[in-house]
Amino acid sequence: MPPGVAAIAMEEHTHHHGTAIAFDAAPEIGSNIRRAGEDVAAGTIVLRRGSIVDSRHLAMLAACGVRQVRVLRRLRVGVMSTGNELVEPGPGIAPGLITDSNRPMLLSLLSSPAMDVADLGITADDPDRLSGELTRASARFDLLISTGGVSGSEADYMHPALLSAGGRCRAMRLALRPGKPISAGSLGAMRVICLPGNPVAALVGYLLFVRPLVRRLIGAPPGAPSPPARTAETFFHKLGRTEFVPVSVVGYADDGMPLLRKLGRGGSARLLPIVQSDGFAQIAADVGHVPEGGLVIYHRFDSILQL
Numbered sequence: 001m002p003p004g005v006a007a008i009a010m011e012e013h014t015h016h017h018g019t020a021i022a023f024d025a026a027p028e029i030g031s032n033i034r035r036a037g038e039d040v041a042a043g044t045i046v047l048r049r050g051s052i053v054d055s056r057h058l059a060m061l062a063a064c065g066v067r068q069v070r071v072l073r074r075l076r077v078g079v080m081s082t083g084n085e086l087v088e089p090g091p092g093i094a095p096g097l098i099t100d101s102n103r104p105m106l107l108s109l110l111s112s113p114a115m116d117v118a119d120l121g122i123t124a125d126d127p128d129r130l131s132g133e134l135t136r137a138s139a140r141f142d143l144l145i146s147t148g149g150v151s152g153s154e155a156d157y158m159h160p161a162l163l164s165a166g167g168r169c170r171a172m173r174l175a176l177r178p179g180k181p182i183s184a185g186s187l188g189a190m191r192v193i194c195l196p197g198n199p200v201a202a203l204v205g206y207l208l209f210v211r212p213l214v215r216r217l218i219g220a221p222p223g224a225p226s227p228p229a230r231t232a233e234t235f236f237h238k239l240g241r242t243e244f245v246p247v248s249v250v251g252y253a254d255d256g257m258p259l260l261r262k263l264g265r266g267g268s269a270r271l272l273p274i275v276q277s278d279g280f281a282q283i284a285a286d287v288g289h290v291p292e293g294g295l296v297i298y299h300r301f302d303s304i305l306q307l
C-alpha cells in the first residue's frame with residue numbers, strides 16, 4: 001500500500017478523464033483496505049494445545065507463516081477379519097465361502113489423518129494362529145479391531161486366543177440387536193475390541209464402542225448425541241434388547257422432527273437395507289412396540305459414519 005492512501009475505490013466505480021479520475025461516490029476513509037494484523041493481532045492465540053488440527057487450522061498456520069507444529073503421534077490401529085470361510089472381494093465365489101465385507105467397511109470408517117490404520121487381512125479360525133497374530137500386533141498397535149469368532153461356540157476363538165497370548169479379555173453378551181456377542185480386552189499396551197462377524201452387527205458395535213474409544217484416544221471431544229425422531233408407522237419391538245433398525249426419512253412431523261419408516265426386513269447379515277436407508281433408529285431395550293408418531297433416536301449415516 002503506498003504511504004498516505006486513505007481509501008481504495010473500485011475501478012468500475014470511477015471514470016477517467018485524461019489524467020483526472022472522477023468517483024461515482026466519495027469513498028469512505030479506510031474502505032477496501034485490509035490492515036496488517038486486522039485478522040490476527042500480534043499475541044493472539046490462534047490454536048490451543050489439544051486442538052484437532054483440521055483444514056481451517058492448516059490455513060491459519062500457513063497464514064501465520066508456521067511451517068511445523070508439534071502434534072500427538074498418530075493412533076496406530078490394526079483391523080483384522082477372522083474366519084475360514086472368508087475370501088477377498090472379487091468376481092465369483094465358491095460355494096460355502098463369504099466375501100470379507102467387514103474389513104473394507106472398518107478400514108474406511110477408521111480412516112483419519114489422526115490415525116495410522118493397518119490392514120491385517122484375514123486370519124483363519126485357528127487359536128494358535130490368532131494368538132500369534134495378536135502377539136505380533138501388540139508390538140505395533142495401540143488398538144486392534146477384529147471381527148468374527150466371538151459368539152462363544154466351540155469354533156469361536158477370539159476370547160481364548162487373546163487369553164492364551166497373555167492378554168486380558170471379557171466375552172460379553174449385550175442386550176443389543178444386532179451386536180449381541182462382543183469381546184474386549186488388552187494385550188500389553190494394545191487395546192482389543194473383537195466385534196461380531198455379521199456385518200451390521202459389526203457396524204453397530206463399531207458405532208457404540210469403537211468410535212467413542214477412538215475419539216477419546218485421539219483427543220477428540222465425544223461425538224454429539226443423535227437427536228430424537230418420530231416413527232411414521234408402528235415399529236414392532238421385542239422387549240429386552242436395544243435395537244438398531246435401518247430407517248428412511250419419509251417426511252417431517254408437525255414439530256419438525258424427521259418421520260421415519262423401517263426399511264423392510266433388517267437383519268444383522270443384510271447390507272442392502274443399510275445401503276438403501278438414511279440411518280439407524282434406536283429403540284431402547286425397555287420399550288415395547290413404538291406406536292406411529294412415537295419417539296426413537298435417529299442416527300443419521302451421514303453424521304455417524306464420520307469419525
Ligand SMILES: Nc1nc2c(c(=O)[nH]1)N[C@H]1C(S)=C(S)[C@@H](COP(=O)(O)OP(=O)(O)OC[C@H]3O[C@@H](n4cnc5c(N)ncnc54)[C@H](O)[C@@H]3O)O[C@H]1N2
Pocket residue numbers: 081082083085086098099100101102103147148149150151152153156178179180181195196197198199201268
Ligand atoms: N452359539 C451361538 N451362536 C451365535 C450366537 C450366540 O449367542 N450363540 N449369537 C449370534 C449372533 S447374534 C451373532 S451377531 C453372531 C456373531 O458371531 P461371531 O462373531 O462368532 O461371528 P462368525 O460366526 O465368525 O460370523 C457370523 C456371520 O458373519 C459372517 N462374517 C464373519 N466375518 C465376516 C466378514 N469379515 N465379512 C462378511 N461377513 C462376515 C460369517 O461368515 C457368518 O455368516 O453369532 C451368532 N451365533
Ligand code: MOO
Pocket residue numbers: 176177178179180181196198201268269
Ligand atoms: O445380535 Mo447378532 O449381532 O444379531 O446378529
